[in-house]
Amino acid sequence: MTVKAQITRSEVPVELTWDLTLIYKTDADWEKDFSAVESEIPKFAAFKGKLKPARSSATATAGRRLLSLFKLRDETDIILGKVSVYATMRWHQDTANGFYGSMSKRADNLSKNFSAALSFVDPELLSLKAETLAKMVAKTPELELYQHQLDELNRQRAHVRSAEIEEVLAEAADITGSAGTIAETLDDADIKHPVIEGEDGQMVELTDGTYQLLRQSHDPAVRRRAHEAMFTNYKGYRNTFAATYSANVKADMFKAKTRYFDSCIERSLSNNNIPVSVYDNLVGTVHKNLPLLHRYLEMRKKILGLETLHYADLYVPLIEVDAKVSREVQNATVLAAVAPLGQNYVERLRVAFESRWIDEIENANKHSGAYSWGTYGTPSFMLLNDTGTIDSMYTRAHEAGHSMHSQYTREFQPYPYAHYITFVAEVASISNEQLLSAHLLKITTDPKMRLYILNHQLESIRTTLIRQTLFAEFERKAHAIAEAGTPLTADVLCKLHKDLNHEYYGAVVEAEDLIENEWARIPHFYGSFYVFTYATGIAAAVALSRQILTEGAPAAERHINFLKSGCSDYGINILRKAGVDLSTPAPVQAAFDMFAETLATFEKEYAAYKAS
Numbered sequence: 001m002t003v004k005a006q007i008t009r010s011e012v013p014v015e016l017t018w019d020l021t022l023i024y025k026t027d028a029d030w031e032k033d034f035s036a037v038e039s040e041i042p043k044f045a046a047f048k049g050k051l052k053p054a055r056s057s058a059t060a061t062a063g064r065r066l067l068s069l070f071k072l073r074d075e076t077d078i079i080l081g082k083v084s085v086y087a088t089m090r091w092h093q094d095t096a097n098g099f100y101g102s103m104s105k106r107a108d109n110l111s112k113n114f115s116a117a118l119s120f121v122d123p124e125l126l127s128l129k130a131e132t133l134a135k136m137v138a139k140t141p142e143l144e145l146y147q148h149q150l151d152e153l154n155r156q157r158a159h160v161r162s163a164e165i166e167e168v169l170a171e172a173a174d175i176t177g178s179a180g181t182i183a184e185t186l187d188d189a190d191i192k193h194p195v196i197e198g199e200d201g202q203m204v205e206l207t208d209g210t211y212q213l214l215r216q217s218h219d220p221a222v223r224r225r226a227h228e229a230m231f232t233n234y235k236g237y238r239n240t241f242a243a244t245y246s247a248n249v250k251a252d253m254f255k256a257k258t259r260y261f262d263s264c265i266e267r268s269l270s271n272n273n274i275p276v277s278v279y280d281n282l283v284g285t286v287h288k289n290l291p292l293l294h295r296y297l298e299m300r301k302k303i304l305g306l307e308t309l310h311y312a313d314l315y316v317p318l319i320e321v322d323a324k325v326s327r328e329v330q331n332a333t334v335l336a337a338v339a340p341l342g343q344n345y346v347e348r349l350r351v352a353f354e355s356r357w358i359d360e361i362e363n364a365n366k367h368s369g370a371y372s373w374g375t376y377g378t379p380s381f382m383l384l385n386d387t388g389t390i391d392s393m394y395t396r397a398h399e400a401g402h403s404m405h406s407q408y409t410r411e412f413q414p415y416p417y418a419h420y421i422t423f424v425a426e427v428a429s430i431s432n433e434q435l436l437s438a439h440l441l442k443i444t445t446d447p448k449m450r451l452y453i454l455n456h457q458l459e460s461i462r463t464t465l466i467r468q469t470l471f472a473e474f475e476r477k478a479h480a481i482a483e484a485g486t487p488l489t490a491d492v493l494c495k496l497h498k499d500l501n502h503e504y505y506g507a508v509v510e511a512e513d514l515i516e517n518e519w520a521r522i523p524h525f526y527g528s529f530y531v532f533t534y535a536t537g538i539a540a541a542v543a544l545s546r547q548i549l550t551e552g553a554p555a556a557e558r559h560i561n562f563l564k565s566g567c568s569d570y571g572i573n574i575l576r577k578a579g580v581d582l583s584t585p586a587p588v589q590a591a592f593d594m595f596a597e598t599l600a601t602f603e604k605e606y607a608a609y610k611a612s
Contacts (some may be wrong), residue, residue, distance in 0.1 A: 003159040006205060006364040009094045015040070016327075017093075018381050019356035020345070023086045030086055030103070031081050037110055040076040044117040046070070048163075051124040059132065059510075063140030066125075070146055073118060074415050080114055081375030083107050092367035092383060093359065095188040108181075109174065116170035121334040122153060123163040130154055142199060145414060148568060155187060155273065159259040169258060176251035180526030185521065189365055194229045198222060206230060208368035209385045215315045216391075220306070227312035234521050241520035242490035249482045252528050264479045268529040272423045273570045278582060282535055286469040286589040290504060292592060293466055296599055297508040299407045303606070308510045309503075315459075318606075319451040323390045327360060330393040334400060337439035340434060340548050341556050348407060349400055357403070369523070370395050372402030372429075376418050380406040390456065397436045401429030405563050413566035422530055423571035426537025427544065428563055433460060434545035447609045454602040461595040464538045470504050472532035473517060479528075493519055539587040542594050543580040555579065 024030045047069045053062035087103040095101065125133065137143040143150075153160070159167070198204035199222060200213055206214070206229050214226035233463060234241070252264040261267035269276055301309040303318045317323075325333075330528050331353045335346055352358070359366075362385040374380040380403035386392045405428035410418045437460075440453045474497055481496070482488050498516035501509075524531050544562075547555035562578040572583055 006207060006362065009097075009363045009366070012361060012363050015356070016360040017356070018089070018359040018383075020086060020089060021383075022356075023082055023378050024156065027103075030083065033083050034106065036108065036279075037076055037080050037083060040079075040347060041113055041117045043072060048120045049124070051121070052128060053132065053136070053157055056349055059135040060139035063136035066136060067140050067142050067459050069121070070143075072418075073121075075132055076114065078376050078415060080111060082378060084111055085373060085375045085378060085381075086360070089373065089381065089383070093469055094363070095185065095367060096365040112170065112173045115173060116167060119166040119170040120163040122160045125150075125153060125165050126157050126160050146416060149416060152273075156192050156270070159261065159267075159270070161258065165258070165524055169255075176254060177243045178521075179248035179251060183241060183248075183524060183526055186237070186240065186244070187521070188367055193235070194233050196225045196229045198226075206233070207360040207362065209387060210300045212391070213387055213389070215312065216317060216389075218316060218320050220313070223316055224310065224312040227310075228514060230521075231517045232509050234517045235514070238494065238517055238520050239492040242488060242493055245478075245493065245519075245525060246482070246488040248526050248528065249479055249488055252479060253483060263483060265476055268575070272421045274423055274572065275583070278530055278536065278572075279476070279529075281585040282469055282532060282539075282588055285585045285592070286466055286535070289589075289592040290466075290507075292596055292599070293504070294507045296462070296595075297505070299599075299603065300506065309508055310510050311505070311512060311515050314462075314509070317452055318455045319448050321448050321452045323452065324388050325390055325393050326388065327386060332394050333393060333439070334397045334436060337397065337436040338400075339439075340435060340552070341426065341559060342553075345404060345560065349404055352380065352382070352400065352403055352407075355379065358384055360384055362387075372399045372406065374403070374406060374411055376415055380404070390452070394433050394436060394456065394460075397432040398429040403431035404428065408560065408563035409566040412564035413568060417566040417568040419567055420565075421567050421571050422527075422533050423536070424533075424540075424562075424575060427540045427575065430460075430464065430534075430538045430541035430547075431545045431559070435548070438545070438549055447605065447612070451602060451606055451609060454598055454605065457598045458595065458602065460538065461591060461598075465535050465591055465595075466504065468531045468534040470500050471522060471525070471536065472529070474500055475525060475531065536582050536588070539591040540575055540578075540580045540582060542591045543587050546594075547579050 024033070047065065051062065051066055053059050068084070084107040087100065087107040091097065091100040091104040093100070117531050133154075137147060137150070161169070194206045195203050196206055196214075198210070199219065200218060204210050204214065206226060207345070211226055211230050215223045217223045217226070236453075249264070252268070256262075256264045256267040259267055261270065265279065266276060269279065297309060297314075300313070300318060304313060304316065306313060335350060338349060339346055357379045358381070366385065367383060368385065370382070370384050372380055372382050382396075382399040382403055384392070384395060386396070402425070405420060405425075409420055436455055437457050441450060444450050444453060462590065475498075477496055478488060478493065481492065486492065494516035497519040498513070501518075502511055519525065522531075544555070544559055548559055558578045562574060565574045568574075569577075572581075575582055
């Protein structure tokens with residue numbers, strides 16, 4: 001039998017690749033901007049030690065000096081953003097390409113040098129009394145643009161160190177951030193993928209993309225071979241991944257200790273002014289609703305006709321349909337689905353679809369998964385690994401949500417606030433998924449396809465709300481173990497992950513050992529305490545999308561205003577203005593209420609389908 005190999009980058013049709021010449025026409029143009037940033041960085045030294053007014057009557061002079069510093073910082077950072085995005089996205093096309101890998105590393109180092117050069121700013125500003133800063137702003141009206149940033153600085157006053165220590169911390173960023181880079185390189189470029197027998201006896205290389213397909217096979221033997229091969233493969237690398245993840249957690253502990261936080265999670269959430277109680281509410285509400293998950297899984301086992309439900313059986317659609325969807329149909333369907341957000345939103349997204357903002361399909365050594373990325377002054381590009389399925393269409397809608405969020409934010413916010421924080425990062429993307437489901441159910445009359453879509457909705461709650469909360473618990477407990485002095489060995493991490501899976505799924509899913517290796521293939525763990533935002537994000541998205549579909553224009557306007565807000569306020573406040581309050585357990589419970597409603601609808605329509 002012939003092994004189906006991945007195509008190389010050069011074999012991908014140009015129209016299916018993103019057009020990074022929209023950032024730089026040539027690599028030489030990139031080099032010019034790289035050099036420009038290099039030449040700007042030394043200029044910050046002229047401001048060091050000079051931010052404090054020379055005398056009480058000199059606040060106007062000090063204010064103008066601070067304004068000059070902020071403008072130089074922003075102008076340089078805009079160029080640096082383009083340098084970083086271009087180099088890394090070029091590398092992600094083919095992570096085995098050493099030339100672009102080197103460019104990406106150079107861009108990373110330049111970013112760290114930029115941060116180090118500015119490390120004196122916060123300590124110097126915090127050496128001033130709040131009243132002095134207020135007078136500087138009052139005497140220099142243009143500084144009012146930065147008022148929210150200055151307020152945030154004052155909020156973090158207890159956690160900012162001296163200028164000397166801040167400089168050391170900035171210089172150490174290359175070390176403290178290296179674990180994720182090492183894990184990413186290992187996962188994308190160095191791990192050897194196993195070859196297994198897939199559908200119809202064809203031998204398939206088990207990449208991330210092919211694994212996503214094979215675990216949805218309606219042949220139990222195929223999906224179990226894929227599951228066993230994937231996690232057996234990661235088992236062989238688990239000691240290396242344990243070393244990288246342990247290094248990542250140690251870096252988090254170092255940052256928490258040097259910033260005077262009691263724990264890693266407190267430091268991480270404090271960056272976005274999120275109380276730890278939000279995390280607690282999420283975990284507690286999910287645990288309260290686990291019986292609902294078990295009811296769904298029991299139904300899954302019955303419909304699949306299985307005596308025993310295995311982890312390998314969790315992703316196969318309960319209904320088999322011809323679900324191949326071309327790229328053109330995906331685009332048209334997503335555009336129709338987001339129509340409730342208004343014509344302006346639809347036309348903006350159409351431009352993204354038609355202007356080569358998307359890198360569409362998988363090739364050898366391409367970065368796995370999907371993301372949306374860009375920077376101020378560039379398109380919001382999307383990396384996909386499209387497999388031509390309905391799931392791929394949902395991924396397209398998801399990443400399109402990120403891209404439109406970025407585009408609105410960059411257009412309607414001044415540069416200092418022209419990005420959004422991680423706490424709200426998943427809301428726009430998951431809202432698009434919810435709108436897509438609603439649209440598909442509205443236009444679909446075929447009983448099997450309706451059941452497929454309803455199942456997808458159920459799976460979105462299981463995989464995004466419940467599974468990501470499981471991952472959030474893993475992160476928190478792993479950090480707590482390390483903070484208590486226990487080394488994070490492979491055995492420790494595997495046991496933790498296995499125990500959590502059995503706690504969440506164990507009432508229905510057969511216990512197994514291989515699932516304990518799953519943590520090793522979760523790249524988001526290297527962006528510590530990020531995965532919980534997927535869970536809170538879907539809770540907010542369910543609420544907002546329902547408001548859009550029931551209220552119409554007023555809710556859509558609130559949603560667009562949310563997209564325009566960037567980081568001009570704290571995330572909880574921005575979402576509250578949009579119509580959802582994540583400081584309470586209510587949105588998470590409401591998402592489970594929707595899960596229960598959808599499950600009841602599925603059960604009713606499935607019974608009618610079987611009876612027909």
